[in-house]
Amino acid sequence: MNNLERLIKLENDQILSEADLRILLDTFTEKDLSYAMKRARKVRERVFGNKVYIRGLIELTSYCVCDCLYCGIRRENKNAERYRLSKDDVLSCCRTGYELGFRTFVIQGGEDPYYTDEVMTEIVSSIRRAYPDCAITLSLGERSKESYKKLYEAGADRYLLRHETADEEHYGRLHPKGEHLRVRMKHLWDLKEIGYQVGTGFMVGSPFQNSSTLVKDLLFLKELNPEMVGIGPFVPHHESVFKDFEHGSLDLTLMLLSIIRLMMPDALIPSTTSLGTIHPRGREFGMEAGANVVMPNLSPTDVRKKYLLYDNKAFTGCEAAESLSLLEKSMDSIGFQVVVHRGDSSRAMIRNK
Numbered sequence: 606m607n608n609l610e611r612l613i614k615l616e617n618d619q620i621l622s623e624a625d626l627r628i629l630l631d632t633f634t635e636k637d638l639s640y641a642m643k644r645a646r647k648v649r650e651r652v653f654g655n656k657v658y659i660r661g662l663i664e665l666t667s668y669c670v671c672d673c674l675y676c677g678i679r680r681e682n683k684n685a686e687r688y689r690l691s692k693d694d695v696l697s698c699c700r701t702g703y704e705l706g707f708r709t710f711v712i713q714g715g716e717d718p719y720y721t722d723e724v725m726t727e728i729v730s731s732i733r734r735a736y737p738d739c740a741i742t743l744s745l746g747e748r749s750k751e752s753y754k755k756l757y758e759a760g761a762d763r764y765l766l767r768h769e770t771a772d773e774e775h776y777g778r779l780h781p782k783g784e785h786l787r788v789r790m791k792h793l794w795d796l797k798e799i800g801y802q803v804g805t806g807f808m809v810g811s812p813f814q815n816s817s818t819l820v821k822d823l824l825f826l827k828e829l830n831p832e833m834v835g836i837g838p839f840v841p842h843h844e845s846v847f848k849d850f851e852h853g854s855l856d857l858t859l860m861l862l863s864i865i866r867l868m869m870p871d872a873l874i875p876s877t878t879s880l881g882t883i884h885p886r887g888r889e890f891g892m893e894a895g896a897n898v899v900m901p902n903l904s905p906t907d908v909r910k911k912y913l914l915y916d917n918k919a920f921t922g923c924e925a926a927e928s929l930s931l932l933e934k935s936m937d938s939i940g941f942q943v944v945v946h947r948g949d950s951s952r953a954m955i956r957n958k
């Protein structure tokens with residue numbers, strides 16, 4: 606079988622053997638990539654038409670107790686600028702976002718003990734009351750199962766928690782001693798069991814990644830079958846342990862986006878900020894490789910530069926929620942239409958709030 610045949614088989618069966626996935630990742634050519642992107646676009650079009658779902662990203666806190674070796678806001682980065690948003694700050698971001706046309710708010714932050722269950726449920730239930738027609742997505746790292754339940758009951762709909770890598774040894778090289786992949790995975794299964802629409806994913810080109818760890822990532826995605834999959838290139842941060850590593854490859858990210866779309870036709874897949882950071886047209890390329898979601902930044906403008914996960918992180922132009930018209934234009938130029946919509950997974954049971 607050649608790579609074109611592998612891609613056809615992947616589209617037909619929505620899965621490939623471990624060996625074929627590995628060969629595809631190791632040997633794909635420009636021609637294979639453009640074929641994969643073309644087929645991924647077709648599949649995305651069949652399921653979602655030309656609609657692009659937008660999510661307003663609110664970066665809640667740059668404090669973090671974790672020390673993930675790749676991340677700019679890791680605990681040990683003493684030079685990181687730290688901030689926290691209050692409930693009123695968050696509600697004010699939601700108000701701006703709602704007026705702009707956002708119907709999903711993604712609240713993301715470091716693992717910050719300040720946001721106890723009491724504080725977080727108050728924030729979530731206030732958004733729920735004020736915006737009953739909007740989806741609330743949380744991305745706050747690992748919390749207890751009890752905490753996930755309370756937040757779900759308070760009105761959160763979705764939870765994003767990237768698994769980062771599905772290879773135990775690789776996981777150990779990206780995180781401090783004592784953190785384990787099996788724990789991360791258990792969190793994802795718990796979130797699913799509670800009823801969240803779940804998102805997971807990984808960085809492309811993280812240090813020590815190779816095609817065999819990537820194949821494990823793809824097979825884990827297939828097994829977990831999350832509603833959302835977020836992947837984007839690793840980008841170094843000058844204060845992180847991995848400051849001297851290269852950023853992840855654009856082509857490999859696009860190939861993986863296409864493969865994931867072919868494997869999981871109904872998944873919600875963002876074209877990420879990190880893709881827009883490594884290439885001026887990265888976000889558009891991501892859409893052309895099968896993505897169907899974008900997440901402009903809705904955080905207060907004065908904190909955006911403080912949530913610096915990696916160097917040169919984009920937060921202006923199309924990345925900024927207030928410049929939605931720029932994003933609409935850019936999406937329109939490649940045949941997409943930004944819609945005012947919650948953009949739930951077709952698999953999700955929408956709860957009656």
Ligand code: SAM
Binds near residue numbers: 715767807839879
């Ligand atoms: N604390 C939450 C968590 O761990 O899920 C959410 C915030 S965390 C900073 C969000 C994501 O940023 C991580 O899952 C990671 O994949 C991504 N990230 C962190 N550092 C990065 C880097 N240097 N390059 C690209 N992505 C990065």
